[in-house]
Every structure is written in C-alpha cells, then in structure tokens.
Amino acid sequence: MNKTKTDLLVIGAGSGGLSVAAGAVQMGAKVVLLEDHKMGGDCLNYGCVPSKALIAAGKQAHALRNGAKFGVADVMPKVDYAAAKDHVNNVIATIAPVDSEERFEGLGVTVIRERGRFTGENTVQAGDNEITARRIVIATGSSPFVPPIPGLEHVPYLTNESLWNLRELPEHLLIVGGGPIGIEMAQAHLRLGSKVTVIEGMKAMGKDDPELAAIVLDRMREEGMVIEEDALAEEISGKAGDITVKAKDGRVFKGTHLLMAVGRAANVNDMDLEKAGVAYSRSGIEVDASMKTSNKKIYAIGDVAGQLQFTHVAGYHAGVVIRSILFGLPSKAKQGHLPWATYTDPELAQVGLTEAQAREEHGDKAEVYRFPFHENDRAIAEGKTTGLIKVMVVKGRPVGASIAGASAGELIGVWALALANNLKMSQIAGMVAPYPTLGEVNKRAAGAYFSPRLFESDMVKAVVGFVQKFIP
Ligand SMILES: Cc1cc2nc3c(=O)[nH]c(=O)nc-3n(C[C@H](O)[C@H](O)[C@H](O)COP(=O)(O)OP(=O)(O)OC[C@H]3O[C@@H](n4cnc5c(N)ncnc54)[C@H](O)[C@@H]3O)c2cc1C
Numbered sequence: 129m130n131k132t133k134t135d136l137l138v139i140g141a142g143s144g145g146l147s148v149a150a151g152a153v154q155m156g157a158k159v160v161l162l163e164d165h166k167m168g169g170d171c172l173n174y175g176c177v178p179s180k181a182l183i184a185a186g187k188q189a190h191a192l193r194n195g196a197k198f199g200v201a202d203v204m205p206k207v208d209y210a211a212a213k214d215h216v217n218n219v220i221a222t223i224a225p226v227d228s229e230e231r232f233e234g235l236g237v238t239v240i241r242e243r244g245r246f247t248g249e250n251t252v253q254a255g256d257n258e259i260t261a262r263r264i265v266i267a268t269g270s271s272p273f274v275p276p277i278p279g280l281e282h283v284p285y286l287t288n289e290s291l292w293n294l295r296e297l298p299e300h301l302l303i304v305g306g307g308p309i310g311i312e313m314a315q316a317h318l319r320l321g322s323k324v325t326v327i328e329g330m331k332a333m334g335k336d337d338p339e340l341a342a343i344v345l346d347r348m349r350e351e352g353m354v355i356e357e358d359a360l361a362e363e364i365s366g367k368a369g370d371i372t373v374k375a376k377d378g379r380v381f382k383g384t385h386l387l388m389a390v391g392r393a394a395n396v397n398d399m400d401l402e403k404a405g406v407a408y409s410r411s412g413i414e415v416d417a418s419m420k421t422s423n424k425k426i427y428a429i430g431d432v433a434g435q436l437q438f439t440h441v442a443g444y445h446a447g448v449v450i451r452s453i454l455f456g457l458p459s460k461a462k463q464g465h466l467p468w469a470t471y472t473d474p475e476l477a478q479v480g481l482t483e484a485q486a487r488e489e490h491g492d493k494a495e496v497y498r499f500p501f502h503e504n505d506r507a508i509a510e511g512k513t514t515g516l517i518k519v520m521v522v523k524g525r526p527v528g529a530s531i532a533g534a535s536a537g538e539l540i541g542v543w544a545l546a547l548a549n550n551l552k553m554s555q556i557a558g559m560v561a562p563y564p565t566l567g568e569v570n571k572r573a574a575g576a577y578f579s580p581r582l583f584e585s586d587m588v589k590a591v592v593g594f595v596q597k598f599i600p
C-alpha cells in the first residue's frame with residue numbers, strides 16, 4: 129500500500145473537482161485527485177458538451193430546411209447520424225486535453241485513476257493507495273436516475289450515458305421526461321430526422337417560468353414534436369425497435385427507441401461515507417452554506433451536493449471551498465444569482481426569481497417589465513422574433529430575469545452580473561448596447577422600467593416646462 133499525505137484530496141475529476149484541483153495547486157497547495165472513470169466527468173463526456181454538439185448538428189439541418197424565407201431555397205438535408213456522432217466525438221476530443229490527466233499532472237496535481245473509498249475521518253483508499261488529507265472535497269457528481277417503472281427492466285433503453293454510442297438515427301424516439309435533458313435531446317433528434325414523442329409526467333420544462341416555457345414548447349410543437357404532458361409513464365413494454373410506454377391515465381405511446389431522462393441520482397454509493405461521518409440522503413450529501421459536510425474537514429460540491437446541478441454551479445462551488453480551504457476565510461455559497469439556460473431553439477434562460485416567485489416573496493412591491501423579441505431590429509433581420517424577456521424588479525433593483533428567445537443563454541449574463549452585484553435598474557439602463565444586437569432587449573427591458581416614470585410623470589413634465597421657460 130502506497131501511503132500519501134496531502135493538503136487536499138479531491139474525489140472526482142469532473143467540472144467541480146477539476147476546478148478545485150487546478151485552483152488549489154496553482155496557489156501552492158499539495159493536491160491529490162482521484163478519478164475512476166473518464167477525466168472531465170459528466171459534462172465533457174456524457175452531458176453538456178456532447179449534447180450541445182448534437183444540438184449544433186440539428187440546428188444545421190434545420191437551417192437547410194428553412195432557407196426560403198431568406199431567399200435561399202429550402203433543401204432536404206441528407207443527415208448521416210453516425211457522422212453527426214463523429215462530430216460529437218471530435219468536439220469532446222478537442223476539449224478533452226484541458227481536462228486531461230497530463231495537463232493536471234503538469235500543473236503539479238497527483239492524479240490517481242482509481243475509485244476513492246473512505247477508511248476513516250481523513251483517509252481514503254484508492255486502489256493500492258492510502259491518502260491522508262487535511263481537507264477533502266467530494267465532487268463525485270450524479271448519474272442518470274432510472275425509476276423502477278414496471279417492465280423497464282426488460283426493455284432496451286438509452287440514458288444520457290449510452291445515447292452517445294447509438295450510431296443509427298432512431299426512427300421514432302420516445303423520451304420519458306420533459307426536463308432539460310429530454311427537451312434538448314428531443315429537438316436535436318427531431319431536426320436530425322427522427323419522429324419524437326416526449327412523455328412528461330407533469331409539465332415540460334417545469335422548473336422554468338411557465339409563460340416562457342410555453343413559447344419554447346409551442347415552437348417545438350410547430351416543428352413537429354409531440355409533447356404529452358400530465359403523462360406519468362407507469363408501464364413500459366416491448367423490444368428493440370418496438371417499444372410501448374403506457375401513461376397513468378391510459379394514454380399509450382409507441383416508438384422504436386426509448387430515452388429515459390427523468391432526473392439524476394447523486395453519486396454517494398460505494399464510498400463508505402459513513403466511515404468518515406459524512407451524512408447524506410437520496411438527494412445527495414448534506415452540506416451547510418460553506419459546502420462543508422457533517423465532517424467539517426470534508427466538503428461536497430457540484431451535483432453530489434444535491435443543489436442546482438449545472439457545470440457553472442460546480443465551478444462556483446469550487447471557488448467557495450478554495451477560499452475556505454486555502455485561506456481559512458469564511459466563505460458561503462449563495463443561490464439567488466446563479467443562472468441556467470436550456471439550449472433549445474429558442475433558448476430558455478433564468479436567473480434569480482421567476483415572476484411567480486417574485487410575487488410570492490415581495491407581493492405588491494414586485495414589478496414585472498417585458499420586452500418582446502419581435503420589436504428587436506436584429507431579431508427581425510435574422511428571423512428570430514419568437515421570444516420574450518421579463519425582468520422582475522423590487523425597489524429599483526432587478527431580483528430576477530427570464531428570457532425565452534435566440535441566444536437567451538448569452539443574454540442572461542447581464543442580469544446574472546446585475547444580481548451578483550446587486551446593481552440598480554439605472555445601471556442597466558445606463559449601458560449602451562451596440563445597434564443592432566439582440567442584447568438591446570436587455571436595455572429595452574430596463575427602459576420599460578423607466579419609460580412610465582419619465583414619459584407619464586406630471587412632475588417630469590412640470591420640471592421640463594419650467595426649465596424651458598428660463599433657458600435661452
Ligand atoms: C445530458 C446533460 C446535459 C447537460 N448540459 C448542461 C449544460 O449545458 N450546462 C450545464 O451547466 N450543465 C449541464 N449538465 C449538468 C452538468 O453536466 C453537471 O452539473 C456537471 O457535470 C456536474 O459536475 P460535477 O463535478 O459535480 O460532477 P461530474 O462532472 O459528474 O464529475 C464527477 C466525477 O467523479 C467521478 N467519481 C464518482 N465517484 C468517484 C469515486 N468514488 N472515486 C473517484 N471518482 C469518482 C466520476 O467518474 C466523474 O468523473 C448536463 C448534464 C447532462 C446529463
């Protein structure tokens with residue numbers, strides 16, 4: 129057994145673990161990093177990166193089918209699904225060096241490609257290694273949750289892990305779950321030529337503002353996607369190429385392939401967390417506001433901590449724990465300023481409170497300002513007029529923003545900055561956006577806040593009238 133002592137042990141080389149390891153080692157800490165599967169974790173290998181690459185392939189096919197309105201004849205694209213998967217693999221391969229063992233060893237991290245299991249309060253065994261660490265960060269991520277739906281065990285199904293191995297375009301893809309995974313993969317496959325039926329037990333895109341989710345879902349239905357809501361999958365049967373999903377209310381859906389996308393299970397098993405006194409539940413490892421577990425020398429970050437499950441959130445957690453571990457400074461993770469986006473076309477993005485949350489939390493003090501994409505000149509020029517921005521304001525400061533529309537994931541950045549820094553609406557309105565950009569929707573939403581105050585105010589009119597009498 130190789131025995132190692134280190135300042136910091138990081139378990140899991142995904143979005144969270146890699147950020148902690150890179151930051152800590154470059155600031156002088158001795159760091160050991162464990163990974164028993166692929167460097168880069170879910171995001172690089174089975175999540176964000178492959179999904180966005182396949183979405184890009186679908187977008188290309190969609191553009192070819194829809195050029196006529198720009199004076200470029202529509203064509204029926206010849207989709208080679210296997211080649212689209214090659215594109216996905218190329219994208220992963222291009223990004224992979226940044227997350228690689230070689231790069232991290234180069235930075236000075238000791239990378240051990242073994243599974244970590246706790247043997248005590250500050251010791252972990254990984255293969256033939258026993259590592260004792262002053263501080264430990266658990267960043268083991270999450271896995272696809274596969275619910276025990278009767279019959280599922282006898283039917284071939286895909287998850288976000290196995291989907292990438294499929295080389296033949298599904299003729300008719302059934303997707304159970306209308307969350308971000310289900311909806312993003314539904315649109316990509318629809319545009320690449322599959323028939324797609326989304327079977328959602330409650331409301332599709334149910335974690336977002338329903339008014340804005342409806343804009344996206346309507347567009348996808350117009351493209352030909354079948355989205356069945358209030359359809360809790362209760363029984364699954366069939367065989368490869370001929371699969372049946374029955375919903376609780378008796379609706380029956382038939383397809384050739386099945387993708388299960390009904391949420392995530394935190395990776396807390398087979399780690400002997402009990403031996404380290406780390407408390408956890410089915411939803412993940414329990415952490416306090418500083419991301420410390422019930423063992424105050426052990427932290428948990430990213431998906432395994434059971435909060436918002438996004439790559440940028442895992443990265444944010446990494447910054448919070450680095451401050452605490454390396455500098456011994458108090459450091460707390462907040463949630464209210466963390467954005468997310470779903471990369472459908474149009475995209476759907478959110479930061480802070482939705483309209484319903486703002487009204488619930490702030491009552492009459494919450495004001496909501498809107499601006500539609502069809503009044504944005506760039507959106508009109510590019511035929512991207514489906515969309516709406518809503519900004520929730522309390523006492524002159526934004527408390528939330530919701531955007532459905534082209535590049536919503538980019539546009540939400542301004543509001544993420546505003547919420548992170550408690551900016552005022554006047555500061556957003558003071559920004560000059562280049563014309564013509566989609567970014568002007570942000571400024572126009574801020575303008576909507578000031579317009580009635582400036583243009584419908586008797587006081588403003590009286591002051592202007594008075595000044596005009598006296599200036600030469
Ligand atoms: C299809 C899909 C699309 C997504 N798209 C987006 C997106 O567009 N934007 C976004 O922000 N987020 C997206 N996400 C979410 C994002 O992938 C996760 O939030 C992110 O990967 C979480 O990072 P993490 O470090 O917590 O875990 P992971 O990235 O999963 O890394 C955990 C690592 O720990 C390793 N590990 C586990 N147990 C052990 C052990 N005992 N010992 C050693 N190693 C271990 C695992 O092998 C893994 O490599 C998507 C997810 C999916 C599934």
Ligand SMILES: NC(=O)c1ccc[n+]([C@@H]2O[C@H](COP(=O)([O-])OP(=O)(O)OC[C@H]3O[C@@H](n4cnc5c(N)ncnc54)[C@H](O)[C@@H]3O)[C@@H](O)[C@H]2O)c1
Pocket residue numbers: 275277304305306307308309310312327328329330331332333334335359360361362389390391392436437438468469470471
């Ligand atoms: N663009 C992004 O940032 C992005 C993309 C994909 C995934 N993610 C992350 O991954 C997480 C997981 O995504 P997800 O879509 O798997 O989970 P999710 O929990 O967001 O959505 C799962 C959906 O499945 C439904 N469902 C559950 N059981 C069902 C059943 N038996 N029949 C029918 N419907 C059922 C739920 O009502 C829910 O709407 C997301 O919450 C997000 O954090 C992010």
